[in-house]
Amino acid sequence: MTQLQTEVAFVETMIERLISRRTRLRGRMNALSPISQLSPEILVKIFQMTCYSAEDSTQHITPLFFGGICKDWRENAWSTPLLWNTVTITVWRRTHATQISLLDEWLLRAQSSPLSIKLTVDEHESNKTNLAFCCFRPVMELLITRAEYWQTFDCILPHRCHGILQNHKFPLLTSISLRPPTIGWISTLINSPSIPGPLSAPKLAHVNLSGYSASSMGLPWGQLRSVKIQILTIEEFFALLLRSQELKECYVEAICSPRSPEFLPPQMLFHDLETLDVLLTSIDPISILNHLNLPKLRVLSLRGGGVFANILIDTISTFVLRSSCHLERLSVEQLSRTTDDDILTWLETTPSLTHLRIKFNLYSTQPHPSIGFSDKLVSRLRPSQQGLPYLLPRLTSLEYRGPVPCNTRLLVDVLSERWHHVSHSDSAKHGSVSLRPMKVEIDASPLPVIDIPDDVRDDIVMLVSEGMELEIRTPLPFHEGYGNAEVFESW
Secondary structure, eight states: OHHHHHHHHHHHHHHHHHHHHHHHHHHHHHHHSGGGGSOHHHHHHHHHHHHHHHTTSSOOOOHHHHHTTOHHHHHHHHTOGGGGOEEEEEEOTTTHHHHHHHHHHHHHHHTTSOEEEEEEEOGGGTTSHHHHGGGHHHHHHHHHTTGGGEEEEEEEOOGGGGGGGTTOBOTTOOEEEEEOOEETTEESOOSOOOBOSOOBOTTOOEEEETTOOSTTBOOOGGGOSEEEEEEEEHHHHHHHHHHOTTOOEEEEEEEEOOSSGGGSOSSOEEOOOSEEEEEESSSOTHHHHTTEEOTTOOEEEEEEOSTTOOBOHHHHHHHHHHHTOOOSEEEEEEEOOOBHHHHHHHHHTOTTOSEEEEEEOTTTOOOOTTBSSOHHHHHTTOTTOSSSOOSOTTOOEEEEESOOOSOHHHHHHHHHHHHHOOOHHHHHHHTTOOOOOOEEEEEOTTSSOOOOOHHHHHHHHHHHHHTOEEEEEEEOOOOTTTTTOOOEEEO
């Protein structure tokens, strides 16, 4: 037995020596590989690009991955703070103790590099709000110890964490996004987190308060460049513009009627806004647009939030003419029923458009030859028409949902002509044919069926094969076997 034990010990020693020798040989082999010839700076840059590219994919690669490859990679990854400056945490109730420990180590490796933080909760636990969010506060308390290094902060903010942001300075913070917890689609919080006095963040420029009212938020409004807020009355909206003179982008949801007319501005409000996106719930946009003059506006989006929230074309036309703005992107939803003459007048005021999105209020719109995408309107989009200049010469993207009473042969011919159209400025660059970037989506559902003959279908297929992003969606005729179900055909 003693002899056997001695022999086993000898074999184990040999195995250890062989493993050690194999490690040295593999190290020499790794040293000869092309990636090992790169300088540490280039290798770290590759690590950074790998982590950033994984943020938009299903694979989430963190610096911990590189530490498991080899000793050299681990040393490079562990000693590079910029690899650890992105903190993304999905809080789990069962593993939050481990997450806290890992977060502590993570922040130590980040050192003094600016932090980009995103904090959320696992969707499977979101229905257990009280249990899931009880773990948020320890995470927030650890993160707030590094407040001086926050650069961007995106967080679901449960009520028990409201006070954490108070009495802290954020010298590097440029963007903050706060959202209330939800159960399914329902917000669990109405009152906004109270931040008394202006938040100490001299570089803050972008604020997203989706789900919150801005009235109780002590933010440095005068320096903000982009704001997204919700649950506003008209008077709060104009108050926001008056105290945010540097604002360039404004996204507002759920604007309600004013309590009384005196809350509206007594005179026209001029502002340097470049982007305005508004969701209206129970008012007409005339209450807003008739009191605004936005000469620098480039992007306008108006959406109706209810069946009866109609948006009128003449309101938009009057606003654009008064502001003398050069709109490039225009999106209008819940457009009220109107004639093609009204639409023509409207589009004539916006020749600078490159992107147009129109959705009619289908609850109030009935098919009629003079409503929507008529032959007259489509003909005015043709570059070779005689007389009047053709509409929207710079248009590259069109999304339309509503009545389509026009002849489909005419519609596809006009799209084909615009696709191949050569302007005077293009002719020198592209010769005789210019395939302009175009994306067209036309949705006639759930309105009556569009007749698309076989030859028109062939032309649609040809345009798509040439590179145009073209989709025409129409209900199929009633077919026995489908019953009353909606069946659609698209290209």
